[in-house]
Amino acid sequence: MSSGAGPQYCVAPGGVVTGELTVPGDKSISHRALMLGGIAEGETEITGFLAGEDCLATLRALQALGVRIERPRPQTVRVSGRGLEGLTGAAAPLDMGNAGTAMRLFMGLLAPQAFDSTLIGDESLMRRPMERVAEPLRLMGADIRTHEGRPPVEIHGTPKLRAIDYALPVASAQVKSAVLLAGLRAFGRTRVTEPAPARDHTERMLSAFGVEVLREGSSVAIEGGQRLTATSVAVPADFSSAAFFLVAGCLAAEHGLLLRNVGVNPTRTGLLEMLRLMGADIRVHTPRQASQPGGEPTADIEVRKSRLKGIRVPESLVPLSIDEFPAFFIAAAVAEGETLVRGALELRVKESDRLAAMAQGLSVLGVENQLLEDGLWIRGGAALGGGTIESHGDHRIAMAFAVAGLAASGTIEIRDVANVATSFPGFLEIARSAGLQIESA
Ligand code: S3P
Numbered sequence: 001m002s003s004g005a006g007p008q009y010c011v012a013p014g015g016v017v018t019g020e021l022t023v024p025g026d027k028s029i030s031h032r033a034l035m036l037g038g039i040a041e042g043e044t045e046i047t048g049f050l051a052g053e054d055c056l057a058t059l060r061a062l063q064a065l066g067v068r069i070e071r072p073r074p075q076t077v078r079v080s081g082r083g084l085e086g087l088t089g090a091a092a093p094l095d096m097g098n099a100g101t102a103m104r105l106f107m108g109l110l111a112p113q114a115f116d117s118t119l120i121g122d123e124s125l126m127r128r129p130m131e132r133v134a135e136p137l138r139l140m141g142a143d144i145r146t147h148e149g150r151p152p153v154e155i156h157g158t159p160k161l162r163a164i165d166y167a168l169p170v171a172s173a174q175v176k177s178a179v180l181l182a183g184l185r186a187f188g189r190t191r192v193t194e195p196a197p198a199r200d201h202t203e204r205m206l207s208a209f210g211v212e213v214l215r216e217g218s219s220v221a222i223e224g225g226q227r228l229t230a231t232s233v234a235v236p237a238d239f240s241s242a243a244f245f246l247v248a249g250c251l252a253a254e255h256g257l258l259l260r261n262v263g264v265n266p267t268r269t270g271l272l273e274m275l276r277l278m279g280a281d282i283r284v285h286t287p288r289q290a291s292q293p294g295g296e297p298t299a300d301i302e303v304r305k306s307r308l309k310g311i312r313v314p315e316s317l318v319p320l321s322i323d324e325f326p327a328f329f330i331a332a333a334v335a336e337g338e339t340l341v342r343g344a345l346e347l348r349v350k351e352s353d354r355l356a357a358m359a360q361g362l363s364v365l366g367v368e369n370q371l372l373e374d375g376l377w378i379r380g381g382a383a384l385g386g387g388t389i390e391s392h393g394d395h396r397i398a399m400a401f402a403v404a405g406l407a408a409s410g411t412i413e414i415r416d417v418a419n420v421a422t423s424f425p426g427f428l429e430i431a432r433s434a435g436l437q438i439e440s441a
Contacts, residue, residue: 009398009414009428011405012437013386017248020258021430025050025075025235027423028173029263029296031058031101032205033233035109035181037079038067039087040209042230046077049235053422054099061106064090081230084184089115093152096121098351098395098422101174103151104133105202108178111142112185113157120152124351124393124419133178136166140182140190163188163224170346171319173198173267176220180206183222189214191221196319199267201296208233208294234291236263236298241424243271243324244399245434247331249303250280252406257434259301270320272301274328278308278335310337310380318344326400329358329376333367334407336381345374351419352392361389361401365408386410395419399427402438413441 030050035058037044049055051074059077063069066088068080082088087110096102096119103119107130110117120126131149138144140163143156163186166179176192180202183190195218203220207213209228214221242262249257264287275282280303287299308331318341321328325347332339347354359371364387368379384407391398391414398417405412417440420427431438 006416006418008441009402009417010439010441011402011412011414013405013408013410015406015435015437016252016254017245017257017406017435018253018255019434020260021245021434022260023237023241023245023430024052024425026238026263027052027054027240028101028199028201029205029233029235030055031105032201033235034058034062034077034079035105036205036209036228037081037230038062038065039084039109040081040228040230041083042081044079044081044230045232046079047075047232047234049075049077050238051075052425053097054102057095057097057099058102061094061096061102064092064094081228084227087113090117093118093120096125098122098124098419100125100128100351103130103153104174104178105181107133107137107144107153107155108181110155110157111137111144111182112159112161114159115157117155117157118152119155126151129349132170132172132175136164136175136179137182139164139166140186142182159185161186163190165191167193168195171196171198173202177202180220180222183224184226186224189221189223191219193219196316197267198319199265201265204294204296205233208292234295236296237261238423239263239268240323242301243327244403246271246275246282246301246303247327248403248406248434248436250275250306250308250331251334251403252305252435253303254305256302256304261298262301264297264299267320270317271324271328274311274313274317274321275331277311278331280306280308308335310335310339310378313339313341315343322346323396326354326358326396327403329362329378330400330404332378333362333365333380333384333404337379339378339380340375342372342375350394352394352397354394354397357390357392357394357397358400361397364389365404365412384408386412388413388415391416393419395423399424402431402436405436405438
């Protein structure tokens, strides 16, 4: 766990949120646009790129693998693709920082290369499970070592992988994506079957780069050896970053809060349904369908202060809102009555153990809760107090408790918030512009 050192937030109690805002670009899509751009033929232009630390780790790793990348503007990136076989070995271990997505997708990308690679990360990433990706890649013939299941990940490049038919044991977009990326260099047809739908950005973007992606029910398959053709990628605002303001709006947007150009891929928007089940007043203005094949739908979303009531979260919504639970648990703390989430074991292996971190923080604020093996029970509706919250170095825990300030009766201090910059650079300024009374200390 993090030591709790580093910058902190100090959030004054109460306040209202209002106005219009656009949160930064989608993290998942920005990672994938860089990676697919790197192995495509031609120049890929990415606009709306998330210049957060996680995606910058991917950008730097690709540069270390020989990919030329320019950033004419902070949110515009041009990637000169090296083709499927054009990456070159890096001189040093590739540092993925805090980014689990970067490490897991790079495992799939680097396993079939003609050179060796070592992947490392920060304190949090070095504790996260990597066998879930290494195992299916080994079935394809890859030579990968983890250390008791964790990084560093040592990859001995094996250019001749074989296709597999793989049933994912958990609904994980990262594992699915790693297998598909390795499948690009495998002989035969690689097929992945999901137990429940996980985000499908990789499949969509492979199509956008001209790869034929075969979807059949809960399976997705690609034929190995297909070339990628460079394209332009317009990255929408990140639904997972918008989530904090959706909850803030439910708590304190008396006159409404408008979030612009948010990505509303249905494999990401489970939180909308969960909040609506709680009684939230949320309007999704006519979604704009993707302008090109393989693109992503976007919409403006308006939210108003609502009387929330506790719910039992349908398990089918868990994978569709997996990154939004920290924000959701704050809504549950304010909602009248009991909220129960089960089937969310995956939350224990995110940037922190998010079930434990949220339970601990809610207890500090005086919210009655019970930590379950695979979920959390919360009795909401009583006034939230103030106190000092440990973020455990987890960006989403930090931002969730910043939003809690809107419903608190005392000051909330949040420790160790530096990692907010991994997914949401400029959070403080945007949060303040919406009305949150938050200072950095
Ligand atoms: C991501 C997938 C999810 C999510 C993560 C980003 C991705 O993880 O939690 O923040 O970009 O593929 P899992 O696929 O492990 O559930």
